[in-house]
Amino acid sequence: MHPISKAIRTQVERTNEMEHSQPLFLSSSFCFDNAEEMRAAFADETDDNIYSRFSNPNVQEFVDRMCALEGTEAGFATASGMSAIFASFMTFLKQGDHLISCRSIFGSTHTVITKILPKYGITHSYVDAGDISTWEQHITPNTKMIYLETPTNPGLDVIDLKVASELAKKHKLLLNVDNCFATPIAQRPADFGADLVIHSATKWLDGQGRVLGGVVLGKKELIHEIYLFCRSTGPSLSPFNAWILSRSLETLEVRMDRHASNALYLALQLERNERLNWVKYPLLPSHPQYAVAKAQMTNGGGVVCFELKGGIESGRKFLNALKMLSLTANLGDTRSIASHPASTTHAKLSEAERMAVGISAGLIRISVGLENREDILADIMQALEKV
Numbered sequence: 001m002h003p004i005s006k007a008i009r010t011q012v013e014r015t016n017e018m019e020h021s022q023p024l025f026l027s028s029s030f031c032f033d034n035a036e037e038m039r040a041a042f043a044d045e046t047d048d049n050i051y052s053r054f055s056n057p058n059v060q061e062f063v064d065r066m067c068a069l070e071g072t073e074a075g076f077a078t079a080s081g082m083s084a085i086f087a088s089f090m091t092f093l094k095q096g097d098h099l100i101s102c103r104s105i106f107g108s109t110h111t112v113i114t115k116i117l118p119k120y121g122i123t124h125s126y127v128d129a130g131d132i133s134t135w136e137q138h139i140t141p142n143t144k145m146i147y148l149e150t151p152t153n154p155g156l157d158v159i160d161l162k163v164a165s166e167l168a169k170k171h172k173l174l175l176n177v178d179n180c181f182a183t184p185i186a187q188r189p190a191d192f193g194a195d196l197v198i199h200s201a202t203k204w205l206d207g208q209g210r211v212l213g214g215v216v217l218g219k220k221e222l223i224h225e226i227y228l229f230c231r232s233t234g235p236s237l238s239p240f241n242a243w244i245l246s247r248s249l250e251t252l253e254v255r256m257d258r259h260a261s262n263a264l265y266l267a268l269q270l271e272r273n274e275r276l277n278w279v280k281y282p283l284l285p286s287h288p289q290y291a292v293a294k295a296q297m298t299n300g301g302g303v304v305c306f307e308l309k310g311g312i313e314s315g316r317k318f319l320n321a322l323k324m325l326s327l328t329a330n331l332g333d334t335r336s337i338a339s340h341p342a343s344t345t346h347a348k349l350s351e352a353e354r355m356a357v358g359i360s361a362g363l364i365r366i367s368v369g370l371e372n373r374e375d376i377l378a379d380i381m382q383a384l385e386k387v
């Protein structure tokens with residue numbers, strides 16, 4: 001079966017087959033018929049659910065659907081994207097280990113790598129997302145993992161997954177990829193050799209701005225380690241959020257097709273605008289890593305970035321002039337969203353620090369929604385007139 005059909009048709013096992021929609025298992029624990037069954041479950045001899053911090057039917061359905069989409073053997077779902085990322089670090093890194101990561105990554109991931117991991121003696125080197133040939137020189141005998149996003153948030157750099165995977169294999173490192181921006185509809189990192197694939201399900205996977213969620217996917221042996229870490233530390237996904245997310249996945253392909261075609265249209269139209277220094281989208285021929293994007297992505301995703309000529313002040317004016325687009329700290333919604341990182345998420349950084357992570361004063365990020373593309377374009381065009 002095609003991965004999309006498999007994801008849509010994968011269902012939780014249930015005793016009553018009457019409902020076409022899935023039942024919701026809002027239960028913190030599960031019963032056993034006798035002591036022997038309970039012993040066997042605790043001894044990992046059966047897959048029976050014990051307690052929803054360990055496993056739950058709705059959560060397993062979401063994980064199974066994600067495995068179908070990403071082409072992975074196993075997964076563990078968490079309460080948010082950050083808990084998935086943190087679990088992947090804490091499971092596979094220990095005191096004295098070293099991590100290689102791209103400088104341009106999601107803000108909270110940057111905080112974990114630079115502020116939290118050092119408390120446990122885990123060091124890192126930041127490398128340039130745009131030039132993978134420079135990464136190898138940062139690998140040391142205690143390097144254990146390469147962590148990357150592609151496309152990156154918010155810089156939209158595209159990293160060659162095949163080259164990253166070869167580098168990881170050569171030095172026996174785990175390749176850990178945050179696939180949040182591309183989604184499995186555009187790119188499947190495990191097909192290129194990634195060991196771990198991570199999602200913030202909060203973004204495109206739900207796609208409707210309703211719930212937080214995350215997942216770590218990969219080979220059985222690796223996910224078992226993630227499971228053991230999470231089972232004891234407790235960042236598990238709630239059954240209700242899993243139920244929502246399983247339904248969301250049924251429309252993921254049709255939503256992403258439209259998000260991506262709206263985004264490409266917007267990028268092409270804006271590229272000619274003289275109020276902008278540049279427009280960035282993975283599948284624009286002017287993108288610096290266009291060839292890599294074309295080789296590994298089947299669509300460019302739903303995020304478009306551009307730089308206003310005027311800096312911080314023009315960024316504020318642009319946001320204030322928008323009439324339809326939402327101003328909110330999220331992305332990956334049916335409704336288009338505009339954000340200005342320099343005055344919001346990255347406002348505490350110095351100019352030099354911001355530039356190092358690829359965020360200039362005039363950078364605007366658009367999460368392109370499902371509205372009619374002419375309406376999205378018209379709102380941006382009228383706001384550009386006012387900056």
Ligand SMILES: *Cc1c(COP(=O)(O)O)cnc(C)c1O
Pocket residue numbers: 080081082083106108109149153178180181200201202203212213214
């Ligand atoms: C939002 C985001 C995360 C964190 O996800 P949460 O669900 O908000 O914890 C991680 N990576 C990327 C690329 C993101 O955009």
